[in-house]
Amino acid sequence: xxxxxxxxxxxxxxxxxxxxxxxxxxxxxxxxxxxxxxxxxxxxxxxxxxxxxxxxxxxxxxxxxxxxxxxxxxxxxxxxxxxxxxxxxxxxxxxxxxxxxxxxxxxxxxxxxxxxxxxxxxxxxxxxxxxxxxxxxxxxxxxxxxxxxxxxxxxxxxxxxxxxxxxxxxxxxxxxxxxxxxxxxxxxxxxxxxxxxxxxxxxxxxxxxxxxxxxxxxxxxxxxxxxxxxxxxxxxxxxxxxxxxxxxxxxxxxxxxxxxxxxxxxxxxxxxxxxxxxxxxxxxxxxxxxxxxxxxxxxxxxxx
Amino acid sequence: xxxxxxxxxxxxxxxxxxxxxxxxxxxxxxxxxxxxxxxxxxxxxxxxxxxxxxxxxxxxxxxxxxxxxxxxxxxxxxxxxxxxxxxxxxxxxxxxxxxxxxxxxxxxxxxxxxxxxxxxxxxxxxxxxxxxxxxxxxxxxxxxxxxxxxxxxxxxxxxxxxxxxxxxxxxxxxxxxxxxxxxxxxxxxxxxxxxxxxxxxxxxxxxxxxxxxxxxxxxxxxxxxxxxxxxxxxxxxxxxxxxxxxxxxxxxxxxxxxxxxxxxxxxxxxxxxxxxxxxxxxxxxxxxxxxxxxxxxxxxxxxxxxxxxxxx
Amino acid sequence: xxxxxxxxxxxxxxxxxxxxxxxxxxxxxxxxxxxxxxxxxxxxxxxxxxxxxxxxxxxxxxxxxxxxxxxxxxxxxxxxxxxxxxxxxxxxxxxxxxxxxxxxxxxxxxxxxxxxxxxxxxxxxxxxxxxxxxxxxxxxxxxxxxxxxxxxxxxxxxxxxxxxxxxxxxxxxxxxxxxxxxxxxxxxxxxxxxxxxxxxxxxxxxxxxxxxxxxxxxxxxxxxxxxxxxxxxxxxxxxxxxxxxxxxxxxxxxxxxxxxxxxxxxxxxxxxxxxxxxxxxxxxxxxxxxxxxxxxxxxxxxxxxxxxxxxxxxxxxxxxxxxxxxxxxxxxxxxxxxxxxxxxxxxxxxxxxxxxxxxxxxxxxx
Numbered sequence: 014x015x016x017x018x019x020x021x022x023x024x025x026x027x028x029x030x031x032x033x034x035x036x037x038x039x040x041x042x043x044x045x046x047x048x049x050x051x052x053x054x055x056x057x058x059x060x061x062x063x064x065x066x067x068x069x070x071x072x073x074x075x076x077x078x079x080x081x082x083x084x085x086x087x088x089x090x091x092x093x094x095x096x097x098x099x100x101x102x103x104x105x106x107x108x109x110x111x112x113x114x115x116x117x118x119x120x121x122x123x124x125x126x127x128x129x130x131x132x133x134x135x136x137x138x139x140x141x142x143x144x145x146x147x148x149x150x151x152x153x154x155x156x157x158x159x160x161x162x163x164x165x166x167x168x169x170x171x172x173x174x175x176x177x178x179x180x181x182x183x184x185x186x187x188x189x190x191x192x193x194x195x196x197x198x199x200x201x202x203x204x205x206x207x208x209x210x211x212x213x214x215x216x217x218x219x220x221x222x223x224x225x226x227x228x229x230x231x232x233x234x235x236x237x238x239x240x241x242x243x244x245x246x247x248x249x250x251x252x253x254x255x256x257x258x259x260x261x262x263x264x265x266x267x268x269x270x271x272x273x274x275x276x277x278x279x280x281x282x283x284x285x286x287x288x289x290x291x292x293x294x295x296x297x298x299x300x301x302x303x304x305x306x307x308x309x310x311x312x313x314x315x316x317x
Numbered sequence: 318x319x320x321x322x323x324x325x326x327x328x329x330x331x332x333x334x335x336x337x338x339x340x341x342x343x344x345x346x347x348x349x350x351x352x353x354x355x356x357x358x359x360x361x362x363x364x365x366x367x368x369x370x371x372x373x374x375x376x377x378x379x380x381x382x383x384x385x386x387x388x389x390x391x392x393x394x395x396x397x398x399x400x401x402x403x404x405x406x407x408x409x410x411x412x413x414x415x416x417x418x419x420x421x422x423x424x425x426x427x428x429x430x431x432x433x434x435x436x437x438x439x440x441x442x443x444x445x446x447x448x449x450x451x452x453x454x455x456x457x458x459x460x461x462x463x464x465x466x467x468x469x470x471x472x473x474x475x476x477x478x479x480x481x482x483x484x485x486x487x488x489x490x491x492x493x494x495x496x497x498x499x500x501x502x503x504x505x506x507x508x509x510x511x512x513x514x515x516x517x518x519x520x521x522x523x524x525x526x527x528x529x530x531x532x533x534x535x536x537x538x539x540x541x542x543x544x545x546x547x548x549x550x551x552x553x554x555x556x557x558x559x560x561x562x563x564x565x566x567x568x569x570x571x572x573x574x575x576x577x578x579x580x581x582x583x584x585x586x587x588x589x590x591x592x593x594x595x596x597x598x599x600x601x602x603x604x605x606x607x608x609x610x611x612x613x614x615x616x617x618x619x620x621x622x623x624x625x626x627x628x629x
Numbered sequence: 630x631x632x633x634x635x636x637x638x639x640x641x642x643x644x645x646x647x648x649x650x651x652x653x654x655x656x657x658x659x660x661x662x663x664x665x666x667x668x669x670x671x672x673x674x675x676x677x678x679x680x681x682x683x684x685x686x687x688x689x690x691x692x693x694x695x696x697x698x699x700x701x702x703x704x705x706x707x708x709x710x711x712x713x714x715x716x717x718x719x720x721x722x723x724x725x726x727x728x729x730x731x732x733x734x735x736x737x738x739x740x741x742x743x744x745x746x747x748x749x750x751x752x753x754x755x756x757x758x759x760x761x762x763x764x765x766x767x768x769x770x771x772x773x774x775x776x777x778x779x780x781x782x783x784x785x786x787x788x789x790x791x792x793x794x795x796x797x798x799x800x801x802x803x804x805x806x807x808x809x810x811x812x813x814x815x816x817x818x819x820x821x822x823x824x825x826x827x828x829x830x831x832x833x834x835x836x837x838x839x840x841x842x843x844x845x846x847x848x849x850x851x852x853x854x855x856x857x858x859x860x861x862x863x864x865x866x867x868x869x870x871x872x873x874x875x876x877x878x879x880x881x882x883x884x885x886x887x888x889x890x891x892x893x894x895x896x897x898x899x900x901x902x903x904x905x906x907x908x909x910x911x912x913x914x915x916x917x918x919x920x921x922x923x924x925x926x927x928x929x930x931x932x933x934x935x936x937x938x939x940x941x942x943x944x945x946x947x948x949x950x951x952x953x954x955x956x957x958x959x960x961x962x963x964x965x966x967x968x969x970x971x972x973x974x975x976x977x978x979x980x981x982x983x984x985x986x987x988x989x990x991x992x993x994x995x
Contacts, residue, residue, distance in 0.1 A: 041432060045432040048426075048429050052422075056506070059459035062459055062470060063459045080470040124355075127354065128355045132351035134347070135348065137355075140358075140359070144362070146615060147362050147366050151611070154373070155373070157587060158601060160597070210708075211716075212727075214701045215731060215775075219347065221731065248454065250452070250453070269455075270570065279465075281468075285462060288456075291452060295450050295452065299446075303443055303446075311510060
């Protein structure tokens with residue numbers, strides 16, 4: 014067939030009106046890099062400025078030199094904070110609160126998510142929707158009634174919870190549990206039904222199916238949920254501001270703001286050092302577990 | 318329908334032993350176990366979310382010393398205050414402007430990240446998400462320092478070009494700009510990540526088909542990308558609207574509502590009245606004014622999330 | 630090992646009856662295959678035997694015990710799923726031993742049983758791999774290994790081969806048969822693929838619409854289908870059905886296929902059909918292999934006619950031909966040298982010794 018057709022292979026027409034496709038793409042790429050660099054600078058200026066300031070002495074901060082550069086780097090701010098009992102107390106309180114809240118959150122949300130995803134029972138669909146709605150209720154709506162509730166509870170029972178760091182263990186789960194339950198429902202629902210049927214036939218109880226099959230298989234989701242619970246507890250600012258006032262009961266964000274800012278005297282070197290140390294745990298987790306972090310972030314809207 | 322090989326004699330010859338009470342009770346037990354597994358969740362939501370929400374309504378109907386029922390007097394009082402209307406106005410400006418710019422910026426940046434080779438995307442995504450990872454209370458401190466009246470690093474830079482200085486947090490208009498700027502800085506990465514995930518879920522074949530159909534860059538965006546992302550855009554925007562509207566940290570730390578209450582939003586003003594001013598009923602009333610907007614956004618989110626669930 | 634009896638088993642979902650009363654006795658050691666189109670209730674029946682679905686009505690008896698209310702783990706059954714359902718976080722050995730470990734078997738016995746099953750299935754080398762590192766066929770072997778290790782009373786297979794490609798499917802089919810011959814465990818196997826059913830089964834159960842259409846050995850079903858459904862479902866390409874009536878011509882019985890075409894019924898069949906009313910609406914059921922190119926001399930019972938071919942499909946060893954007969958599309962299988970071509974006319978021979986007559990009203994084979 015080919016032999017009967019004569020194709021003029023030598024001279025296909027070229028249309029000079031079109032630029033080279035690869036050249037267009039190269040330009041698009043250059044512009045992308047250009048704008049991404051600008052956005053990256055915008056994103057990173059505040060944390061970098063924290064770092065720059067934290068390395069300066071107070072003399073250098075109040076001197077009229079270029080604020081973006083450190084001329085006489087010093088670690089004195091770090092040394093002062095890390096040897097101050099007060100700051101270490103804040104750090105300890107934050108760590109205790111976050112670790113306990115993560116544990117409580119996972120103990121509540123993983124079994125609940127398993128029950129809601131797999132063991133249909135009366136009202137389970139409504140409850141799943143309710144969990145999602147709860148996650149949309151912001152802390153700023155609840156802090157006043159919660160404060161009053163705990164005050165009343167203290168008067169009534171004699172157990173004073175206000176101004177104790179562990180009151181946060183009771184309150185923070187309202188922020189973490191709904192979201193973690195929601196994304197765990199999504200992760201559990203994506204496990205094929207046959208897997209639990211195989212486990213049931215193998216003789217596993219519901220509890221064994223959860224601990225031996227579902228938790229290991231949904232481990233990425235559990236890590237994502239754990240990271241979320243940790244970062245939320247670590248970053249929470251409103252509740253500790255409302256519920257704790259004594260210096261020895263404060264967590265890091267509140268502690269830095271209430272103790273390092275004394276009246277109108279701002280010791281910016283120490284404030285920035287404290288802020289950077291306060292930002293470090295989430296940043297470190299993020300640096301090592303970025304994929305889980307992002308998976309958890311997007312799961313809220315893409316799962317379930 | 319025919320030839321059913323039921324041989325009654327055979328089964329009768331081997332009388333079957335009956336084992337009753339297993340599966341039915343197991344099903345009943347299953348519901349019971351499931352209920353027990355969700356009980357901590359139900360208690361938590363009931364006692365610490367649902368109850369305080371209604372308790373807030375009750376509190377809002379009391380007088381300052383919380384001994385007398387005053388009905389809607391707190392709300393009436395608020396509606397007559399100029400500061401209240403300033404807060405309503407600022408809350409709306411703050412939330413809408415910030416969300417629109419976060420969404421736009423997130424959309425643009427997501428496209429740029431999506432454009433670069435897959436190998437480098439991780440690095441860029443990693444850097445661009447940093448604002449979202451730092452606790453907002455901590456990063457706002459950095460902004461406060463960048464905006465410092467005497468030592469502002471921004472004003473220093475502007476000074477090099479002969480401009481400024483700008484009263485970032487001192488002047489009402491600039492202070493409003495500043496809190497919005499910080500909120501955009503903090504929230505845009507969330508949009509970027511969500512949109513990037515959505516962009517990646519659009520199959521390449523659709524773009525190839527559109528190219529063959531003669532679509533240009535803009536038409537591909539309008540007829541392929543946006544329709545495919547519509548649901549994610551809606552959910553993300555509504556969700557961000559709730560979070561931004563209910564924001565506390567940034568405004569509290571950056572301006573504490575000043576100058577002259579011009580940057581107060583519902584949450585910070587409720588805190589000032591209810592906790593700092595010890596007028597719990599009035600503070601509860603202020604925060605309750607957030608409910609209508611939050612409820613509308615929540616209803617739309619729920620609808621969209623359900624739609625997504627049905628599609629997949 | 631045990632026999633399995635189903636007695637008037639019914640499954641209702643709300644107001645839909647998925648399974649409408651099934652009676653079946655499966656003797657010990659038998660390999661029974663449930664086959665039928667999707668939605669016919671075969672998988673539901675299997676899942677009821679497994680205990681994954683409860684029974685709306687009737688009884689299921691395994692090894693003499695009514696197990697209606699017995700949870701799956703106490704029924705002493707093992708099941709192989711369509712998507713294998715291997716635990717992704719466990720190695721092959723852990724997957725296979727999970728059930729035994731839950732039942733707290735001694736370690737030595739677990740190891741011995743796993744090794745034995747692995748050897749039987751030729752997966753000894755893979756024992757420490759995770760399912761993700763295995764090919765489809767290997768996963769299927771592990772899933773079977775998991776069933777064998779438990780040494781259950783009954784094996785249940787739920788479309789185990791439908792996720793495999795054609796070549797592997799043939800190989801695994803052979804493997805399943807080999808394992809069954811070795812362990813001789815009572816087996817219930819569900820598939821929608823009639824070739825799988827025919828090749829594997831001691832007895833095939835054809836299901837349609839929640840009911841059993843016919844139970845029999847593969848040869849019985851092929852040569853003596855009881856209903857039109859079974860006749861059409863078993864065999865590929867499937868049986869032709871041509872509307873026809875019976876009539877008498879010169880003292881002999883003949884079937885009339887169209888105004889111009891009638892064929893004498895062979896003597897051995899005629900005796901059986903003589904009692905049928907002459908105006909009854911019937912269908913002639915004839916398999917494609919019994920419509921061939923006409924030889925010079927016709928055997929007794931074979932009739933010849935000319936057909937205008939619509940489409941021909943050369944398959945190499947034979948050519949499939951399609952032609953229209955009185956409004957129905959009819960398929961035949963002719964020799965590749967018969968000269969069949971699209972739109973051509975070919976003289977065909979119909980071997981009526983293998984004919985079936987179907988009552989159009991009841992769908993039963995007469």
